[in-house]
Amino acid sequence: MNRKTKFSLSFKEALVKEVVSGSIGSRELSRKHGINDRYLRRLVKNYEDRGSLSHQQGNNIYDKALKVACVLSVIKKRLSLSEAATCFGIPSDSTIVHWMKLYGEFGEEGLETTKVGRSKNMSAPDNNRIKKKKDPLDPQAALQEELEFLRAENAYLKKLSALIQQEKSKAREPKPKRSKN
Structure with a gap:
């Protein structure tokens, strides 16, 4: 099976009781119903250890x-x-x-148990955390932003050029001859 399937508690108990009674093996029963044999064996083990499958439900909070x-x-x-x-x-x-x-x-x-999810008392958002949108009509801010972008682009191109020059110089160096032994 490719996807995870949830089975009802009554279906699981019926499968476990069939295996425990000895009328059919877990491998045969798992093939018959198209479920994983390991999963069925784990259910049987839990049933034998605990006596029931009822407290198998998840999402418990433990102290x-x-x-x-x-x-x-x-x-x-x-x-x-x-x-x-x-x-x-x-x-x-x-x-x-x-x-x-x-x-x-x-x-x-x-x-320690930590609470998950959103707090019940949500306060107003911090104005410091919210970024103010830049005014698209402000020409000085637009020019400043363009200047920062061009400086970053220039620095990138300089580094790229240096890397290319370094590769070329490595290619020009004579390779040492291998000695034949």
């Missing part, structure tokens, strides 16, 4: 204490990622991997 405890249990107690995910009720191992990267870079401060 700093839980994140630190989870990361430290992986580092100090040497829990695997899936064991830690099961222990702390985190749906995906990749979430813990992300936390471990943050912990490695920034320490415990990196695991």
